[in-house]
Amino acid sequence: MIATYTLCAILFLVGLYGVVRRKNLIKVIIGIAIMVQSVGLVFVVLGYSEGGVGGISQTMGLVALIGGLAVMTLMIATSIRLHQKYGTSDISEIRRLKG
Amino acid sequence: MLPLLFVVIPLGAALVIFLLSRVWERAGDLFANLATLSLFVISLTLVGPILRGDTFAYNLGATSPLGIHFTIDGLSLLMLITINLLCFMSSLYSVNYMERYTAKPRYYILLMLMIMGMNVVVLGADLVNLYIGVEIAAIACYALIAFGVEHEYLEASFKYQIMGTVATLCILLGIALIYRTAGTLNIVELYDAVAAAGGMGNPILVFSSVLFLGGFGLKAAYIPFHAWLPDAHSTAPTPVSAILSGVFIKVVGLYCMIKVFFSIIGLTPAFSMVLMVLGAISIIVAVLLALAQWDSKRLLAYSSIEQMGFILLGIGIGTPLGILGALFHLINHATFKSLLFLDAGSVETATGTRDLKELGGLNQRMPVTGVTTAIASFSISGFPPFNGFWSKLIIIIALVQAIGIGYPGFAPAYITFAVIALVGSILTMAVFLKLERHIFFGSLPEKLAKVREVPWLMCAPMIILAAVCIGVGIAFPWVIGNLLDPAVGVLSVFGLGG
Numbered sequence: 001m002i003a004t005y006t007l008c009a010i011l012f013l014v015g016l017y018g019v020v021r022r023k024n025l026i027k028v029i030i031g032i033a034i035m036v037q038s039v040g041l042v043f044v045v046l047g048y049s050e051g052g053v054g055g056i057s058q059t060m061g062l063v064a065l066i067g068g069l070a071v072m073t074l075m076i077a078t079s080i081r082l083h084q085k086y087g088t089s090d091i092s093e094i095r096r097l098k099g
Numbered sequence: 100m101l102p103l104l105f106v107v108i109p110l111g112a113a114l115v116i117f118l119l120s121r122v123w124e125r126a127g128d129l130f131a132n133l134a135t136l137s138l139f140v141i142s143l144t145l146v147g148p149i150l151r152g153d154t155f156a157y158n159l160g161a162t163s164p165l166g167i168h169f170t171i172d173g174l175s176l177l178m179l180i181t182i183n184l185l186c187f188m189s190s191l192y193s194v195n196y197m198e199r200y201t202a203k204p205r206y207y208i209l210l211m212l213m214i215m216g217m218n219v220v221v222l223g224a225d226l227v228n229l230y231i232g233v234e235i236a237a238i239a240c241y242a243l244i245a246f247g248v249e250h251e252y253l254e255a256s257f258k259y260q261i262m263g264t265v266a267t268l269c270i271l272l273g274i275a276l277i278y279r280t281a282g283t284l285n286i287v288e289l290y291d292a293v294a295a296a297g298g299m300g301n302p303i304l305v306f307s308s309v310l311f312l313g314g315f316g317l318k319a320a321y322i323p324f325h326a327w328l329p330d331a332h333s334t335a336p337t338p339v340s341a342i343l344s345g346v347f348i349k350v351v352g353l354y355c356m357i358k359v360f361f362s363i364i365g366l367t368p369a370f371s372m373v374l375m376v377l378g379a380i381s382i383i384v385a386v387l388l389a390l391a392q393w394d395s396k397r398l399l400a401y402s403s404i405e406q407m408g409f410i411l412l413g414i415g416i417g418t419p420l421g422i423l424g425a426l427f428h429l430i431n432h433a434t435f436k437s438l439l440f441l442d443a444g445s446v447e448t449a450t451g452t453r454d455l456k457e458l459g460g461l462n463q464r465m466p467v468t469g470v471t472t473a474i475a476s477f478s479i480s481g482f483p484p485f486n487g488f489w490s491k492l493i494i495i496i497a498l499v500q501a502i503g504i505g506y507p508g509f510a511p512a513y514i515t516f517a518v519i520a521l522v523g524s525i526l527t528m529a530v531f532l533k534l535e536r537h538i539f540f541g542s543l544p545e546k547l548a549k550v551r552e553v554p555w556l557m558c559a560p561m562i563i564l565a566a567v568c569i570g571v572g573i574a575f576p577w578v579i580g581n582l583l584d585p586a587v588g589v590l591s592v593f594g595l596g597g
């Protein structure tokens with residue numbers, strides 16, 4: 001049980017590392033995807049530890065995945081447009097707003 | 100049935116606009132305004148029953164934990180009135196303003212979805228609904244910020260998408276941990292369940308409350324988490340900026356934070372201190388950053404962070420007077436900051452620029468915008484008898500009062516925060532003197548000599564909001580008695596001395 005939670009925590013942190021440190025738009029989105037999956041996994045573990053199918057954790061797991069899917073679709077669409085406008089996928093070069 | 104209307108009307112309006120816009124281009128203008136107006140009227144009719152002590156509840160589906168539960172109490176009614184008033188004003192303003200963008204019906208559809216998401220957050224009686232509302236409102240909001248599909252819009256939206264998604268994932272993880280420990284997600288049941296699980300003595304609950312603080316703090320844009328706000332709020336289309344600064348950050352950030360730290364975990368001295376420190380830092384840092392801005396909407400965005408600091412400072416005190424001041428400042432900030440954003444949008448529409456250095460002397464050419472901006476600036480800087488004065492005064496009095504009745508040992512902190520709040524209000528005045536001086540006073544530049552006032556449909560929401568600013572300022576005892584007292588009653592039982 002502890003091992004699975006540790007796995008979730010490691011996945012979450014790996015995703016967060018990708019979001020914070022990577023410069024490529026797509027790699028940032030992959031980081032987000034890993035984080036979404038890790039939270040989904042937390043709900044799977046929660047449902048398992050209740051001894052059977054937990055109603056709420058099942059619902060919440062689905063909600064987490066659907067929410068993540070919606071956000072990621074939007075992110076990928078935005079990143080395509082960003083690449084068209086700026087001609088690069090490097091986040092450090094997409095910097096018009098400052099101050 | 101009544102609470103369900105706040106979800107069904109915007110959702111239905113989105114569907115009707117989607118279907119009718121193919122045959123009739125202006126369907127969005129009509130139905131969006133009808134929907135927001137009816138929501139505002141319905142929320143106003145609830146004032147009387149709530150004052151008599153009624154609460155409204157609606158269960159969609161089973162009464163088991165899996166059903167959808169909506170409740171309306173004093174606090175949610177206050178938020179509903181604020182949300183729906185401002186959304187009505189913004190949709191009225193959009194009729195002419197959004198002509199510059201293509202695909203106007205889609206804008207209205209996204210706007211309706213955002214309103215629905217915010218209403219769900221406010222109505223939801225369990226954490227699942229809260230999360231779903233936050234996510235719906237956030238996704239609609241990302242798309243609305245990117246609505247212009249130019250360089251800046253996309254960049255601001257992407258930045259907010261990344262930060263917002265990390266925030267919602269933190270919130271979701273917090274919900275998972277609290278569910279594992281307490282075994283329920285219903286907000287009313289959670290208070291006892293959390294206390295039974297050991298409250299703040301339980302390390303898992305401490306960790307989940309830290310996750311909530313980070314997640315909702317990112318959504319509400321307090322100072323260490325604020326990086327996305329100035330970009331997003333200054334580039335979004337103006338009616339959207341008005342909603343974002345006016346209610347969005349309050350509903351998905353602050354309201355949820357209040358729900359978690361008061362109604363679920365219960366205020367402890369440690370959280371009281373954390374909230375007040377976050378608020379005080381936001382006040383000082385954001386007001387200094389606002390002073391340095393030359394883009395009018397960016398200046399207003401930084402000023403929003405500062406005013407949110409005042410609200411958090413008041414909430415953090417935890418006494419009934421502090422909560423009253425905070426909630427009063429919340430509705431006041433919603434009115435005058437939306438008004439200021441609408442004014443900045445009007446100036447941009449008329450002159451084509453937001454750069455303060457290129458503007459000047461517009462009072463002669465744009466009287467309505469000039470007068471309404473002056474009223475809003477007086478309100479936000481805290482001049483009597485405008486509404487901002489009373490709420491700031493109540494927060495400072497509450498800080499002084501807390502020296503006697505607050506947590507023991509916090510007296511030096513209360514004095515420091517009261518001084519910070521005073522200095523913050525004086526610096527706010529400087530920020531808005533700068534705004535007024537560079538846009539409306541001084542000499543009119545040559546190329547602006549032919550500027551004309553914006554159409555009446557854009558002036559009308561500005562005039563109404565200015566009237567609300569003055570009206571609430573003059574009739575503040577009535578507002579406190581009828582709207583705020585029921586809301587404070589909901590929270591103060593969980594606060595200090597409750």
